[in-house]
Amino acid sequence: MDKAQQILKSVYGYDSFRPLQKEIIDYVVSGHDALVLMPTGGGKSVCYQIPALMLEGVAIVVSPLISLMKDQVDALQANGIAAEAMNSNNDEHVNRAIRERCQQGELKILYISPERLLGEIPWLQQYVHVSMFAIDEAHCVSQWGHDFRPEYTQLGTLKDSFPRIPILALTATADKTTKADIIEQLRLSEPRVFISSFDRPNLSLDVRKAYRKRDRIRTILEIIARHKNESGIIYCLSRKGTEEMAAELKQYGISAGLYHAGLSAQERTQVQDDFINDHIHVICATIAFGMGIDKSNIRYVIHNNLPKSIESFYQEIGRGGRDGLPTETILFYNLQDLITLRKFAEESGQRDINIEKLKRMQEYAESQVCRRRILLNYFGETSDCSCGNCDVCKNPPQHFDGTIIVQKALSAIKRADEQAGFTLVTDILKGSMSPAVVAKGLHTLKTFGAGRDITAGDWHAYLLQMLHRGYIEIAYNEDSHIKVTPLGEEVLFGRKQAELAVIVREDLRVTKRKRHEQLPDSSDQMQTADQQLFEKLRELRLTIAREIKKPAYIVLSDKSLQSLAMMKPTNLFLLGNCFGIGEHKKNQYGDRFVELICRHLGVERSPEPFEPIEDLPFPDAIDAPIENRNSKNVLSYMHQQKQLHANAYTPWSDEEDSTLRFLHRQGKTIKELALILQRNEGSISSRLRKMGII
């Protein structure tokens, strides 16, 4: 095992690197500059933290947000790494102490804000052995980027002051121009550019079109119920929208936190802290919420309204599922939002760009092909296969000849002299005597009530489709009245046929139980785990979090808890093999978790094995000469393994071999294979090696 791999296991408790991480680490450790483009949640921080631990001296990490620094430092300290943050929130004597520790070489990682760093350069040059620089959120250096910060531009001087020290620039968003600009501004020398895939396969993608408020609330309540005691964000377009949503949820006994720009800074910090520390689980927020939050276990992100661009949308859903576990995202899409956003775009300084961005967002919502493909193509990645984790893939749209439906709608629009908005058009089609209909005398039209057999919600959805297919357009400058396009006239006069997609509202009909089976939520992976034990583990995590006054996910991630619930380790050694539990966490909290698990199982704590698992080549170890181990220990170890893995030490059958080969080809991890085949992970790896598969 090489050093980086060792650190990954012993410090972070992970078995394997995520794509590109290892290449980046090796490159930086060998003393080169690099630019890393990785999506939020792609595992950026490991790329500079591991080199920081491998290289001699202190790594300086530039980060623009104090809250983000705090979170990162907390997480590092929880893994036993000497890290600190130097910023304006600290008292001067705290900063002095930090300086002292840097000079003594006690710290491995120092987080610092860009403006602070510039002032500290002479001190760093004179007294500190700097190992590397990591510039996080590096797009802030570019005026082309969406988040330009003037103090970042001066970071170019770093190269003059420290010509030999490697600089690693990292960002989650950068188009071509921004990328080139980062390299130029930071004066990176012959940097290698690492671009990781922007795909986040653990985020499910789902769009619900033309939902009435009642159905929307019902859907949201279902999601919240499915994720009891788990965190989620509901994004709304306006401050008023967040307040209404929170009030609505309150009626159903759900107390959601509120977050928007109208609150004081203090109130905002409080809500954010409550959310991070799991005092509140649901947040109703405007897009102001989320910058600087590194909470790894957000299990769903709902967009109550259409976002203004795919960039914002992807950034917002990207806040979910950073731990890599299944996470739901749902976007509600309706005509009113489209009209409101179009108005914002018209009034914005950059009309054409913003209208174009909104159009792309609309295309995403109306997509008839895999939605992930649309997103990845938008970010310049070509993807030609279907993801299987979006609503289009799961429920491919069915089409039918909708000529008559389209003609009815077009005729109603024409007969109202193209002076009606979509609500009024729906009223005419439905034959509803609304005040607006009566006031304008529209109930005398020939088409009045011609579409009575279709629900108002479905008419809304058909009108959205007609808009997207170019049969109608909205005159945004004329009270958003609907107009018939030349293409629409072709259909109206029977010269062209119109295809429509069948409207699926399955989720409103199926029972909750069935839904649960269909959706890949986090509890699916818990099938084999013990839900009761999981809840107990979660409680213990919360207790510890409160004791040490840190967020629960800093103690252990959700994925680690799941791993514990599945593996049920009954001693520290086995606990150390669970996901995300490094040496430090094992020593800090291991005993308490092991005791809880033993209590839950009603068993005694198993003895710790004499030697680490890697030294016991399974399953052949049995016949091998045993050195430095007495037989009693090995027997008790075997017994313990037998208890944990029913098939441990039984010979492999041909059938089992072919199952193993099949499941491995399907991409199952060693851990999953061990679970399914009820064998120890070591035994699985050794069998795979024997079969020449790995």
Ligand SMILES: [Zn+2]
């Ligand atoms: Zn898909």
